[in-house]
Amino acid sequence: MPRAAIAEGLRALLLLWLASLAAFAVVRAMPADPAVLSLVAFGQAADPDTVAALHREWGLDQALPLQYAAWLGDFLTGDWRRSFKTGAPILDEFAKRLPVSLIVGFGGLFVALLAVGPLARGAAKRPNGWAARVLDAATLGAQAIPAFWLGCLLLWFFAVELRVIDVLGEGPARYVLPILIVAFTGLGPLAQVYRAGLAEVSRADYFRTALAKGADPDTALEAQGGRYARLGLSAALTAEAGWVVGGTAVVEVVFGLPGLGTFLVDSIAMRDYFVLQAYIVVAAAWMLAIAFVAAGARHLLDPRLR
Amino acid sequence: MSHHAPAIVERRLWVLPALAGTALICAVWQPYAPDAIDMLNRHGAPTLAHWLGTDHLGRDVLARLMAGMGRTFLALGIVATMCVMLGLAVGLAAASTSGILRGALLRVAEFASVMPTLVVAIAIVSLLGFDAVTAGIALGLGAWGPYALLADGLARRALSEPYVQAARALGGTKSRLMFRHVLPAVLDTQLAYLGAKLGRIVIAYAALAFLGLGADSSRPDWGAMLFEYRLYMFDHPALMLWPGFAVVVTCAALRTALGQDRGARVPASSGDTAAALECADLHVHGAADNPVATGVETARRTG
Numbered sequence: 001m002p003r004a005a006i007a008e009g010l011r012a013l014l015l016l017w018l019a020s021l022a023a024f025a026v027v028r029a030m031p032a033d034p035a036v037l038s039l040v041a042f043g044q045a046a047d048p049d050t051v052a053a054l055h056r057e058w059g060l061d062q063a064l065p066l067q068y069a070a071w072l073g074d075f076l077t078g079d080w081r082r083s084f085k086t087g088a089p090i091l092d093e094f095a096k097r098l099p100v101s102l103i104v105g106f107g108g109l110f111v112a113l114l115a116v117g118p119l120a121r122g123a124a125k126r127p128n129g130w131a132a133r134v135l136d137a138a139t140l141g142a143q144a145i146p147a148f149w150l151g152c153l154l155l156w157f158f159a160v161e162l163r164v165i166d167v168l169g170e171g172p173a174r175y176v177l178p179i180l181i182v183a184f185t186g187l188g189p190l191a192q193v194y195r196a197g198l199a200e201v202s203r204a205d206y207f208r209t210a211l212a213k214g215a216d217p218d219t220a221l222e223a224q225g226g227r228y229a230r231l232g233l234s235a236a237l238t239a240e241a242g243w244v245v246g247g248t249a250v251v252e253v254v255f256g257l258p259g260l261g262t263f264l265v266d267s268i269a270m271r272d273y274f275v276l277q278a279y280i281v282v283a284a285a286w287m288l289a290i291a292f293v294a295a296g297a298r299h300l301l302d303p304r305l306r
Numbered sequence: 307m308s309h310h311a312p313a314i315v316e317r318r319l320w321v322l323p324a325l326a327g328t329a330l331i332c333a334v335w336q337p338y339a340p341d342a343i344d345m346l347n348r349h350g351a352p353t354l355a356h357w358l359g360t361d362h363l364g365r366d367v368l369a370r371l372m373a374g375m376g377r378t379f380l381a382l383g384i385v386a387t388m389c390v391m392l393g394l395a396v397g398l399a400a401a402s403t404s405g406i407l408r409g410a411l412l413r414v415a416e417f418a419s420v421m422p423t424l425v426v427a428i429a430i431v432s433l434l435g436f437d438a439v440t441a442g443i444a445l446g447l448g449a450w451g452p453y454a455l456l457a458d459g460l461a462r463r464a465l466s467e468p469y470v471q472a473a474r475a476l477g478g479t480k481s482r483l484m485f486r487h488v489l490p491a492v493l494d495t496q497l498a499y500l501g502a503k504l505g506r507i508v509i510a511y512a513a514l515a516f517l518g519l520g521a522d523s524s525r526p527d528w529g530a531m532l533f534e535y536r537l538y539m540f541d542h543p544a545l546m547l548w549p550g551f552a553v554v555v556t557c558a559a560l561r562t563a564l565g566q567d568r569g570a571r572v573p574a575s576s577g578d579t580a581a582a583l584e585c586a587d588l589h590v591h592g593a594a595d596n597p598v599a600t601g602v603e604t605a606r607r608t609g
Contacts, residue, residue, distance in 0.1 A: 011413075018417050026429045144557035146509045148516050149532055149550035156539045156546065247424055250513045254536075264425070265517055268432050280425065287420045 012288050016281065020075070023280035024068050027273050034084050034271040035060070041085070041270065058084065060273075071277065081274040085267070090278050093263065100259035103175055104251065105244030108182020109190075109237070115183075116191045116233070121221070123191070124198035135195065139188030147181050151254035154181070178251050186240045193236040194229050201225025231301045238294035245286040321563035325556070326379065333376025336369035340526040349542050361545055362538055371552050373526040377438040378556065381511045384442030385449060386500055392450040393496060397457025398484060401465065412458065418451030427514055436525070441514050445507060456499060457492050464491040501564030505557035512553050528552050 035054035039046040055061045059070065074081060080090040119138075122131025154177050158165045165173060201207055201224055210220040249261030256262070260279065267275040299305050338356075344364030352359045358367040400411035426448035427441070434440040461484075464470055470487045478486070515529030528549040535545040 014413070015417055015420060018413075019421065022417075022421070026433065030429075030433050140558065140561065143505050143561060144554045146512050146516075146529075146532075146550065146553050148513060148529075149546075149553065152532065152536045152539065152546055153550070156543050160540055160543070242422070245422070247422060249424065249428075250516060253517065264428070268428060276429070280421070280429070283422050283425055284420055287422070 012292070015288060016285060019284035020072060020277070020281050021068075023277045024071070026280075027271075027276045028064065030271055032271055034058075034273060037270055038084050058273075071274070075278065075281070080278050083267070083275050084272045085270045085275075090275055093275075094260070094278065094282065097258055097260045097263050098245075100257055101245060101248055101252070101261060104178045104182055104248050104257065104259060105241070107175065107179040109186050109240055109244075111179060111183035112186040112190055112240075113237075115187055116194055119187075120191045120194035120198060120229075121218075123195045124202060124221070125217070127199075132195075135188070135191050138184070139192055142185045142188040146250075147185055148250040148254050150181055150184070151177065151251055155254070174255065174257065178248075178255050178257060181251055182248065190233060190236050190240065194233045197229030197232040198225050201228055227301055231298065234294060234297045234301060238290055241290045242287050245283050318563055321559055325559055325563070329375050329379035332372035333380070336366075336372045338366040338369040340370045340373040341365060341524050342369075349538075349545075358548055359544070361535065362542075367545070367548055370526040370531060371528070371548055374528045374531065374549065374552065375556070377525075377527055378508060378511055380438040381442035381445065382504065382507055384439065385446045385507050385511075386504065388443070388446030389450045389453045390493075390496055390500060392446070393453025393457050394489075394492065396450075396454035398461050398488065398492070400454070400458045401461035401488070402480065402484060412455070415451050415454035415458070418448075419455060420451075421448065423448035424510060424513065427510070428517065431514060436515070436518070438527075441511055445510055445514065449503075449507070449510075453496060453499070457496060460492045460495055461488045464488045501560075504560045504564060508553060508556055508560070512549075 033051065035051045035058070036046045038054065039050060044050065052061070059067060062070070071081070078091065080094070082089055083093060086093070119131050119135050122129060123135045126132060158177065165176065198221060202221060204224075207220060207224050210224055211217060215223075245260060247261075248259060249264060251257075252259040252261035253265060260282075263275065264279050266272075267279070342365060344360065347356075347360050347364040348362055350356055350360035350364065356366050356368065358371070361367055361370070396411055396415055400408050400415070403411075423445065427444040430444035430447060431441055434444070465483070465488060467487075470483060473483055473487055512527070512529035512532070515525070515527035516533045518530060518533055531549040532546065535542075535549065538545050
């Protein structure tokens with residue numbers, strides 16, 4: 001076990017290193033010079049002297065391998081450099097924005113999970129009942145309706161037609177619609193997996209035996225199949241949670257939330273090299289961390305792995 | 307399993323050529339030029355001449371939607387081709403070798419799966435500039451990883467099947483084994499998985515166009531139209547509805563034809579691919595003893 005854990009850790013490090021290399025390569029290959037873009041954005045003339053001075057200040061006049069090595073060293077020691085655009089330390093900016101993305105992402109998954117249990121149990125028990133219909137409709141909806149369009153529609157309905165939500169104001173109210181949208185997109189996949197697990201158990205011989213012994217169907221389903229179905233659910237949840245740092249960008253842009261996603265989109269437009277490099281490494285690290293947590297959860301839920 | 311009909315044959319497949327045909331017509335012919343500006347007819351109501359009305363620059367909304375459909379399907383075709391070809395090439399290569407080369411191929415595929423598709427696509431699109439072709443390539447580069455891991459798992463499983471072992475014992479060459487026995491088994495599941503994901507690709511393309519990233523907004527992409535028209539939410543909300551409807555109808559039609567995306571159940575053939583597969587929104591059941599037959603059958607049923 002310790003050897004396997006060490007190998008696993010080394011593999012994760014290798015993937016992260018590859019991610020940092022890819023991040024550096026992709027970001028530097030982007031056309032347009034960040035120094036020129038910054039000067040234009042601040043209404044300054046982009047004369048060669050000023051551009052060269054900015055390059056020197058940002059360390060962009062060095063050879064690329066040296067730049068990469070210097071950046072990696074700084075990054076590992078917690079100096080993520082400063083944003084070209086805001087001049088603020090990138091680490092601080094991430095620390096400020098990550099909670100916004102996490103609230104939207106995990107808030108949405110949490111709301112979805114609240115509905116998963118009842119819907120999936122109902123659908124597993126009665127394949128043609130109302131729970132199954134609601135679940136199938138929600139799944140189709142989540143696969144067919146783009147989150148940003150749904151966001152625009154909800155904004156229009158609640159903010160323009162009904163005027164019940166002050167979406168542009170500060171405060172917790174502005175998180176309500178984004179969280180509901182993430183919950184809507186996550187509900188279908190999560191509940192379908194849970195339902196499939198329960199349905200599989202309800203067809204198994206040992207479940208019929210339990211019923212024959214006189215067990216109450218609901219209790220027996222939970223006792224015999226709850227753990228098995230949650231094992232599937234945890235895998236599905238992993239896939240959805242991986243989405244939190246990579247995929248909420250469109251929802252954040254629609255609602256103007258100051259999360260990591262909007263930061264990413266703004267930074268790409270400004271070719272904010274160090275922000276983009278940090279973002280890609282953080283996104284990859286997030287994916288790996290989620291996979292690690294999921295492996296732990298599987299270990300707890302699945303006695304066959306012990 | 308190579309004797310079964312491909313899984314997607316059971317679906318209502320006539321929808322697919324109908325959609326592709328419509329997309330082709332839309333790509334080559336529109337009632338008006340999609341970017342023809344007519345400032346005297348801004349925000350025109352639907353009429354016989356302009357069925358869906360005109361937008362804030364007097365452009366015909368229907369013509370823009372039609373051009374957008376052509377572009378969407380061009381991108382969709384590119385992504386689908388890249389995912390299947392890259393997935394098969396890397397996956398089958400990994401399955402038929404061993405040692406360092408196999409490890410390297412799998413690490414690359416894992417890496418491609420770990421990177422979030424939209425983030426990779428955004429970076430590449432800002433590198434190449436946005437149009438249907440570059441966006442298709444960008445989304446394809448962000449999405450092929452799981453297909454390679456899937457192909458590797460299925461191919462290794464197929465190679466150990468008795469009938470493939472028998473063919474090998476009879477003296478079949480490795481390339482013949484791969485093409486005659488392994489490829490059909492892999493391709494079947496690969497296409498079923500792809501079919502279930504097509505709707506997601508349409509939405510991802512729209513999301514990429516929506517984010518825009520400084521590209522000019524005159525492109526008639528459904529996502530870009532949404533981004534542009536959402537500013538007229540207060541006075542002309544109908545403008546915002548049409549591009550969204552177009553995405554929804556397309557995705558619903560794809561689902562009708564190819565089944566739904568519940569996530570193919572992939573055998574966790576080895577612990578090392580499982581983690582990456584999960585990141586790539588495959589729903590892996592962790593047990594290593596999960597037979598591939600279950601995975602294939604589930605894929606047949608659900609997509």
